[in-house]
Amino acid sequence: MHGDLHLKISIIIAVYNRKDELQELLFSLINQTDKNFEIVIVDDGSQEKLEPIVSTYAEVLDIKYYYKSNSGAGLSRNYGAEHASGNYYIFLDSDCIAPVHYIENVRKELGLNYVDAFGGADSADKNFNDLQKAISYSMTSLLTTGGIRGNKKAINKFQPRSFNMGISKEAFKSVGGFSELRVGEDPDLSLTLWEKGFKTRFFPECKVFHKRRTSLKKFANQVYHFGIARPILNQRHPSFTKITFWFPSLFLIFTVLSLVLSIVNYWCIFPLLFYCCAIFLDSSYKNRSIKIGLISLLTTFIQFFSYGFGFLQSYIKLNILNREPKEAFPSHFY
The missing domain is CATH 3.90.550.10 (Spore Coat Polysaccharide Biosynthesis Protein SpsA; Chain A)
Incomplete structure (x- = not known):
């Protein structure tokens, strides 16, 4: 048809x-x-x-x-x-x-x-509250997810x-x-x-x-489980595995290292601060709100940390400890 x-x-x-x-x-x-x-x-x-x-x-x-x-x-x-x-x-x-x-x-x-x-694509309606707009930004922005949830130029094949x-x-x-x-x-x-x-x-x-x-708690929990799901999907569809799936976990590690190393040399924190400024300015401009720009900083870090931690936890259990997905994460299956 x-x-x-x-x-x-x-x-x-x-x-x-x-x-x-x-x-x-x-x-x-x-x-x-x-x-x-x-x-x-x-x-x-x-x-x-x-x-x-x-x-x-x-x-x-x-x-x-x-x-x-x-x-x-x-x-x-x-x-x-x-x-x-x-x-x-x-x-x-x-x-x-x-x-x-x-x-x-x-x-x-x-x-x-x-x-x-x-x-x-999905986006935030003008009537959504500030938190919903900030979450929408962190999930769809080119600076956070590469725009893969709403930008046909971001990827070759759309899921x-x-x-x-x-x-x-x-x-x-x-x-x-x-x-x-x-x-x-x-x-x-x-x-x-x-x-x-x-x-x-x-x-x-x-x-x-x-x-x-x-709510931030519900958002963090949702994204955490998204992170757990990705290594499971990689096992089911190995030919579609991408290095970009590691980015949230690498950002988590990068943030921790930046904070620790800044104790020795304060210049180590500047790349992270530059990224934070970019997120704040971009979201504030697109949402016409400084408040939403600030909340977007929080939702972006929650998104990366929750997803990144879930991904690492899942990767270690499945690929290093060699556990079966249904055994490691029974709540992820019907």
Whole structure:
């Protein structure tokens, strides 16, 4: 199936609690300029009652609601795909907001240059709070992640992420959907697609506003588990291992050494201070806020330290101690 002649889009949203955010996402889907799509809501055992919220949108949206026992996001997305009637799936996280032209732009991109799977960028909406904007900066900036989460010039091949990802039914079924990984299931899917010969592409006009974590503690914990997941993914897909995966861990070591050596020679701290100034100035300018610039310094260090520590811990257990991933990190698997 190529082009948009027979394209039927199913938006699949796996959600656990987060009723206010789900409502914001559904409201953004009401306002789409292209309304030719269905929505499949998979309630992953929420303690909050979500069905009444979903039912309020049933008159204006083609929407299905399914409640199931808690199994995690990946398997819930698989469940949603099983109950979707479309031939092209779009996965959105419940803490995202879709701009009004999102579906229209997806259909346009697929019509002009069809691809098996795509991903879009994420950014902070102007109404997000200062912490959310700072986290968004640290996760997407060229100075922190190389812009790989939203810059098509940053990398040669784009790995779609499940907060904003589209994939054909054919490709999804061919690779068996999301794997048993609890963390890193989306890059695992992307790498499996490449290994099977499917193509992925970045859609620059199909961004979403992504709230991410709403506290520093939750953000640190999330990124820490991202770091643990990367060596697991490297074992599963060794041909896609890159030296850049080490950068957060190297930054962690660099920071510690800079602080220690500065006791002997204060010049040793200057490269780190220069980088901090660059982060502060860049974020302050882009967010038009000195306060957000300062918070971005904190979120950037939390991101690097948490990811870097998780990566080192995982690498040592898997590659030096030769432990099996499921034995070393059982909570990372269903």
